[in-house]
Amino acid sequence: MAHTIALAGNPNTGKSTLFNLLTGLKQHTGNWPGKTVLRAEGELKTEKHVYTVIDLPGTYSLYSNSADEEVARDYIIFEKPDITLVVVDATSLERNLNIALQVLEMTDRAILCVNLIDEARKKGIHIDKEPLSKQLGIPVILISAREKIGIIQLLKTIDQMTEGKIETQPFKIKYNQTVEKKIKQLEPQIKQIIGNALPARWVALRILDGDIKLLDSLKSYLQNPDFVAEKHQPAQGGCCHGA
């Protein structure tokens, strides 16, 4: 079976452009937030491995605010892609890292793709990838999907992560004492109920946050761990995405 790679990130950061580049497909791209609302799938072959790449809808957060945020969130949590590429805009890195940190609460197999690096350079923004990678605890690659910069490095890193050659120590957001205490209380109980398959700390936070939609998803998951695959079919033929 092919390994899976999910592309996550804010709208309009060039996820679809990277997706097209990796898969050789021609999903419609545009300077336009909200271009991808359904997820699209394509195949990527590197020298060593075959991957299925999934282009998730671009969202500002991964809480259940809207239908597209749910699609992206449920995919990462329940379908557990082998690698999640978080695509961020180099020209507004700080704001874009928001979603990266949210992804890191959900999975430790993530790579940060700092896209539009050519544009950032033009604007006089310099990004130091070593300290960034150290802080986040995951590999950081500077790329430009439009100009095809940094892609070989990205493919190498993807292969290495697949082969288990990369150790990650994802950045954990620290909350205040009251919240951390409650998380500590909740975590073991959650593990008891849903097992180790889902990130307990993250689920604890969502419960504290009162996320009812996630509660529903969790229940469906308990009844049938494969449910998400049926609930969110990828975009296929009939849809008008290419128009």
Next chain:
Amino acid sequence: MAHEANQHMQQLDTLFKKYSAQEDDLRDHIVSSIYQSTQSITKDSVHRSGKKTTWLDENLDNILTSRLYGFPIMLMLLGVVIYLTIVGANYPGIAITKLFAIVEDWITTVFQWANAPHWLYGILVEGFYRGTSWVVSVMLPPMAIFFPMFALLENFGYLPRVAFNLDRIFKKSGAHGKQSLTMAMGFGCNAAAVMSSRIIESPRERMIAILTNNFVPCNGRWPLLILLAGLFMAAGFSGGMSTFVSASVVVGIVLFGIIMTVFVSWALSKTLLRGVPSHYTLELPPYRKPKIWNTIVRATLDKSWFVLKRAVIIAAPASVITWILANIFVGEQSVLQHFVGFLDPFAQMIGLDGFILMAFILGFPANEIVLPILLMGYLATGSMIEVDNLNDLKQIFLDHGWTWLTALNMMLFSLLHYPCGTTMLNIWKETKSAKWTFAAFAIPTTIAIVVTFIIAQVARGFGLV
């Protein structure tokens, strides 16, 4: 196993009840913790050397989204794009139709040489070949010019500015500001725009966006609008002035569609879908220099090909069926004539004719095929002429009693009528409600009929036609 799952679900509920939402400000705390973290992370890794933003970046938004100039610039740009499309579409159109006419002569020779029966020649050449060649030559040139220009504006980042300009109006109408984004997407494809309404959080406002998306013309309808405006809306003007008038009419039609969108949104939010608009901030993406060549090629090849493929795939069988219907006689008249005759009285009331209404009905699967079906209908009922340029096309319409009113009402009906089959399907998938899917069909159709009826009656009442 099932028992265990149920037990787990109950435990989960208990946990949820016990822990969730005890502090109202928890989400705020989570969000501010994330912001603090990102700030400390980027402190060491992002350096800004000097301020290298250009004058354009700094000031362009002040101009393009200004209260004073925003709208005029928007209409002007649309006008320019359509003007260039009308001017440019004439020449390749003539070349392509000539080419098709030459090939038709060859095919005819082959059929005569092979002594093919008349009905076979009729179905294959007069029905299928002529039908498809019309689709290609009538629709390809405007698409090949319009789509790349539109895509360049899109990739440059202008469309979100359009949305920004409209945002205020949508909020005032009681809808969600993000509806301006889904509406702008509808200019490409309504079916895709209906799906993109997922970016709107509130179900009420999302429903409004879905129900009103159809009032902006999609790729399948642009060619019809541009073509009819070019042929009929500038009689009495000549040269560049005539193109200018035609382009203005198309801009007016689009503006009318936007006004209708806002009006219906307002009406819905005061009646069926009452509520207060939610707050949000619309983010403007940076301007990016589009990869010009890439965009042009992609837009021309992919988009035009996509629309054309849809048109030909559906129009090809439709042309065969139309030819057969036009050649099977019941009594004095063909089946086609019976059908058209049945529709005609009603169609005349709203300023159209039976053929046009038939084209809209048979064109339900895709708006792209309305015009081809109409032409096939006209061509199948005699008045066969050598067609090798756009004036001949106009002649076909004139022979069937068209006036500027017919053209205007057909454009308006196309703008306002029910969504295409694909869009309806998506509306059903997104709403999962028969009631709302029906509303998405009934609301625009009623408006289309009322508007065209009023215009037809007024124009006739004042003796304008």
